[in-house]
Amino acid sequence: MKIxxxxxxxxxxxxxxxxxHNYSKHLPIIDYHNHLxxxxxxxxxxxxxxxQVWLHGDHYKWRAMRANGVNEHxxxxxxxxxxxxxxxxxxxxYTLRNPLHHWTHLELQRYFGITDVLSPKTAAKIYAxxxxxxxxxxxxxxxxxxxxxxxxxxTTDDPIDSLEFHQQFAKERESFKMLPAFRPDxxxxxxxxxxxxxxxxxxxxxxNMQISSLSDYLKALKAxxxxxxxxxxxxxxxxxxxxxxxxxxxxxxxxxxDKIRAGKEITFDESLKFKSAMLVYFAE
Numbered sequence: 001m002k003i004x005x006x007x008x009x010x011x012x013x014x015x016x017x018x019x020x021h022n023y024s025k026h027l028p029i030i031d032y033h034n035h036l037x038x039x040x041x042x043x044x045x046x047x048x049x050x051x052q053v054w055l056h057g058d059h060y061k062w063r064a065m066r067a068n069g070v071n072e073h074x075x076x077x078x079x080x081x082x083x084x085x086x087x088x089x090x091x092x093x094y095t096l097r098n099p100l101h102h103w104t105h106l107e108l109q110r111y112f113g114i115t116d117v118l119s120p121k122t123a124a125k126i127y128a129x130x131x132x133x134x135x136x137x138x139x140x141x142x143x144x145x146x147x148x149x150x151x152x153x154x155t156t157d158d159p160i161d162s163l164e165f166h167q168q169f170a171k172e173r174e175s176f177k178m179l180p181a182f183r184p185d186x187x188x189x190x191x192x193x194x195x196x197x198x199x200x201x202x203x204x205x206x207x208n209m210q211i212s213s214l215s216d217y218l219k220a221l222k223a224x225x226x227x228x229x230x231x232x233x234x235x236x237x238x239x240x241x242x243x244x245x246x247x248x249x250x251x252x253x254x255x256x257x258d259k260i261r262a263g264k265e266i267t268f269d270e271s272l273k274f275k276s277a278m279l280v281y282f283a284e
Contacts, residue, residue, distance in 0.1 A: 004117050005105050028151040032181065032235050036141075038155045041178050042165035044142045050130040051081035055088060064100055065091050082127055089123035111144060145176060154181040154235055159224040160199070160206045163231045170232070179232040185239050187221060188278035190271050193260055200261070214250075214257040218281060236282060244276040253277040 011017045035057070039045075047053050055061055065075050065087060073079050074087040095101040108114040112130050116122045133139050138147070145153065157163065157180040169178045186199050204211050207220040246269075256270045266274070 004115065005109055028149045030152045031150060032154045033237055034153065034155065036153060036155055038165035038178065040141045041153070042169040044140050046140045047134045048131065049081050049134065050127060051085045055084050060100060061088060064095055068094055085127050086120070086123050089118050090120050092118045111139070111147065142174065150176050152177045152179065154179050156181055156183050156237055159184050159187060159221060160202050163228070166231050179234065180228050181235045181237045182225060182228050182233055183237040184221065184282055188275050190260060190266060190274050193263060196260060197263065214254040217257060244272060244279050246272045246276040248273040248277050
């Protein structure tokens, strides 16, 4: 009987098989966007079980579980890791034709050599087998990255992040690089003014600069951008609901910034102008 995922999964022609197996398969991974945690890479963490890898922070899986009627207790609540995994296993069969179904089984196959289909019937054994493998050096955080031939991993970092774990990691002579990626979403999110003002206050602290005007704000962000660059940052990362491209003048943006710092409500049009200006600034 053919297993669910064989070596030619998604390879539908002989040409595809040749290109993948003879060329692409052995190429290194240069990963410029992910949700990996720098501290875990720097400290080469070993996970206790697969739930810690899969379910502690994956909102895609959380949404699927909720859509399947799983109680929040087993999603982000106080249920044990094994209980959460069992609930995920109950959900997986219903994710057929969703990338989650493919990702789940590709990861079981590639990292753990498991070709069984995850379901309530196989959940207990898969949980035990993967947990045992995760205790081995080969399946530590760095071990898993090396298994996939990763040469560069760019983490997602906020301008106010200290980058202490990137600095810690850089001192080691590891086979791959961990570099920061500059993600300034919070610096332009004027939809939540109290949160933005708190963010600006934190930026003052980490940049050691007083921010009382738009000019000060841009200088502080530039200082953080330079700090990222000195720590190996080569890429920026933006999570946008839309492309902001409103016409504006510097005088308008300075006025809007002053309103933000004063805690005064800004209009929808002013919000679009501010986001447009910040996006242009970051692009420059």
